[in-house]
Amino acid sequence: MTAPTTRRAPAPAPAAAGARGAARLSVASRRQRLIGLAAVLPALVMVVGFMAFPVAYALYISFTKTNGLTFAWVGLANYTALLSDPVVHQVFGNNLKFLVSVPLVIFSALIVSVLLFERVRGWRLFRVVFFLPNVLSVAVIGLMFRNAFGYYGGVNQALGLLGVEPVQFFTDGTLAISVIVLALVWSGFGYQSLLLLAGLTSIDPAVFEAAALDGAGWWKRLWHITIPNIRRVLGFVFIINVLYTFTSLFGFVYVMTAGGPGFDTTTIDYLVYLRAFSSTNLGSGAALAVVLFLFIGVLTLVQNRVFRLQEED
Amino acid sequence: MAAEQVSTRLTRRGRWPIFIGLCVVAATIIYPLFFVTLTSLRPNADYLQDPFGLPAIWTLDNYTTLSRVYGVGDAFVRSLAVTGVTVSIVLLLAIFAGYGLARYPVPGRRVITSVFVSVMLIPGPVLIIPIYLMLSRMDLVATYPGLILVYVATGLPFSVFFLTLSFRGVPVEVIEAARIDGAGFFRTLGSIVVPMGLSGLATLAVLQFLGVWNELIFAIILIPDQADRLLTPTLANIGERFVTDQPLVSAGLAITASVPLLLLAVASRYIMQGLQVGVSR
Numbered sequence: 001m002t003a004p005t006t007r008r009a010p011a012p013a014p015a016a017a018g019a020r021g022a023a024r025l026s027v028a029s030r031r032q033r034l035i036g037l038a039a040v041l042p043a044l045v046m047v048v049g050f051m052a053f054p055v056a057y058a059l060y061i062s063f064t065k066t067n068g069l070t071f072a073w074v075g076l077a078n079y080t081a082l083l084s085d086p087v088v089h090q091v092f093g094n095n096l097k098f099l100v101s102v103p104l105v106i107f108s109a110l111i112v113s114v115l116l117f118e119r120v121r122g123w124r125l126f127r128v129v130f131f132l133p134n135v136l137s138v139a140v141i142g143l144m145f146r147n148a149f150g151y152y153g154g155v156n157q158a159l160g161l162l163g164v165e166p167v168q169f170f171t172d173g174t175l176a177i178s179v180i181v182l183a184l185v186w187s188g189f190g191y192q193s194l195l196l197l198a199g200l201t202s203i204d205p206a207v208f209e210a211a212a213l214d215g216a217g218w219w220k221r222l223w224h225i226t227i228p229n230i231r232r233v234l235g236f237v238f239i240i241n242v243l244y245t246f247t248s249l250f251g252f253v254y255v256m257t258a259g260g261p262g263f264d265t266t267t268i269d270y271l272v273y274l275r276a277f278s279s280t281n282l283g284s285g286a287a288l289a290v291v292l293f294l295f296i297g298v299l300t301l302v303q304n305r306v307f308r309l310q311e312e313d
Numbered sequence: 314m315a316a317e318q319v320s321t322r323l324t325r326r327g328r329w330p331i332f333i334g335l336c337v338v339a340a341t342i343i344y345p346l347f348f349v350t351l352t353s354l355r356p357n358a359d360y361l362q363d364p365f366g367l368p369a370i371w372t373l374d375n376y377t378t379l380s381r382v383y384g385v386g387d388a389f390v391r392s393l394a395v396t397g398v399t400v401s402i403v404l405l406l407a408i409f410a411g412y413g414l415a416r417y418p419v420p421g422r423r424v425i426t427s428v429f430v431s432v433m434l435i436p437g438p439v440l441i442i443p444i445y446l447m448l449s450r451m452d453l454v455a456t457y458p459g460l461i462l463v464y465v466a467t468g469l470p471f472s473v474f475f476l477t478l479s480f481r482g483v484p485v486e487v488i489e490a491a492r493i494d495g496a497g498f499f500r501t502l503g504s505i506v507v508p509m510g511l512s513g514l515a516t517l518a519v520l521q522f523l524g525v526w527n528e529l530i531f532a533i534i535l536i537p538d539q540a541d542r543l544l545t546p547t548l549a550n551i552g553e554r555f556v557t558d559q560p561l562v563s564a565g566l567a568i569t570a571s572v573p574l575l576l577l578a579v580a581s582r583y584i585m586q587g588l589q590v591g592v593s594r
Contacts (some may be wrong), residue, residue: 035498037416040425043410047588050466051432054443112338120332128581129339135573139545143552147559157364197320228572245384247436251529255549269438276442290441296436
């Protein structure tokens with residue numbers, strides 16, 4: 001069906017000669033511009049209205065004391081209150097603890113990607129299996145781990161078989177964080193190993209061949225060629241992991257610990273939720289969200305800068 | 314290809330440890346899911362007696378209890394409906410916008426593109442308070458249209474970005490030829506761009522479906538009444554209330570995970586294609 005139209009295509013194109021042709025062309029192109037704009041507009045309006053505007057609105061809310069109905073301008077009061085709030089300090093510290101997951105995830109992903117790169121039998125199927133946790137909801141993964149590490153869960157049952165007393169994993173802050181970190185690693189390493197695999201595949205095979213000719217063994221090639229050559233992807237994976245720890249732990253915390261015991265496992269995003277729906281001042285939650293946003297923005301900029309510099313040397 | 318050349322340098326014997334290593338890693342993913350499925354098919358007493366053995370009694374009681382007593386069946390249907398409507402709207406709007414940005418001289422295209430890209434960086438927690446207040450002012454809190462509105466808005470940036478890239482792959486000559494034959498926006502879209510970009514659209518549909526099906530924060534705060542909630546928050550609530558009844562919670566997990574796992578089984582090709590875009594970004 002497309003064949004005849006392509007054949008006819010070149011003919012009318014140069015026909016737009018002379019003043020009348022040019023005028024017709026500009027009318028046509030204005031028409032094209034309008035059609036294009038009309039096509040983009042619905043999506044743009046939705047995104048500006050319900051994503052960009054809310055950020056500005058959050059900024060405004062953060063300067064007020066409000067219950068959602070009446071807004072009283074308080075300037076920077078919400079921000080100064082955050083600075084002296086011990087809960088906020090503790091919660092920020094918790095987020096830093098969760099950063100332990102970053103090297104763990106990257107290390108596991110790196111190992112798995114190098115194994116996959118050897119293209120042993122069935123590597124395509126392995127790829128799908130490793131991706132599996134990524135299609136599951138954080139709520140499902142969180143509950144699976146909460147179940148497994150619960151008092152009657154698989155882990156304690158297994159410990160029981162070994163004659164060990166059941167452990168209350170979720171009444172101790174450090175243990176609870178460890179379980180969440182484990183869930184993070186379990187759910188994250190597969191996808192990231194696929195990202196790293198894509199990086200590995202793009203390395204020029206000539207480099208490997210040269211190294212092999214020089215007598216470099218498998219391990220040597222791994223450390224001196226493979227890893228340095230995927231620095232860029234490693235950097236990208238590092239960034240998404242750090243951002244994830246600061247913005248996306250809500251689901252895990254919500255289903256696994258509800259932030260407890262005390263505030264021991266509360267993360268910044270969970271605290272925003274708590275402040276928003278269980279306190280009389282929404283402004284405080286909004287201020288926290290804005291601080292998080294700025295922090296993430298700065299972090300992204302710094303990391304981009306660092307990894308770009310590395311790339312150039 | 315190139316990669317195979319490299320890997321052939323490992324001897325046949327050297328590849329066995331790698332295969333076994335991969336099997337071990339795969340087991341750490343498969344076994345927990347297997348354990349959950351098995352646990353969901355037995356009574357609690359049977360589970361406590363021998364959690365790691367095969368069930369002595371096989372039963373579907375956990376599933377029927379969840380459906381009859383805790384409304385999980387209704388929540389499943391609601392989730393399916395909300396997700397289906399959301400994905401349809403997102404696809405429709407993103408197809409228009411993606412085609413416009415890819416093949417029309419949209420005024421201010423660079424600014425518009427950068428709006429779509431930069432809002433992708435907004436962390437979710439920033440949105441929850443303002444969105445809740447906006448929707449409550451519009452009387453859309455505790456309604457499904459309100460929730461769908463938010464899902465559409467948050468799903469669009471990536472979708473538009475993705476489809477713009479994927480529609481740029483449709484040869485411009487074919488579209489031009491159809492235009493010269495008098496085909497307008499909708500004709501070229503329907504008869505050329507969509508059919509040729511079908512695999513990209515399938516990828517996007519699957520990714521968006523997973524995103525909405527698994528979403529938790531907005532599903533909790535925008536539908537406050539427990540009886541009206543979608544599946545994922547319903548599951549979270551059941552998990553909270555029945556810590557001691559592992560088989561019951563496991564059945565809930567199996568129900569919630571079933572649809573994404575089914576999608577992965579059917580559409581793994583499209584999901585894997587979607588990954589490539591994530592990397593090139």
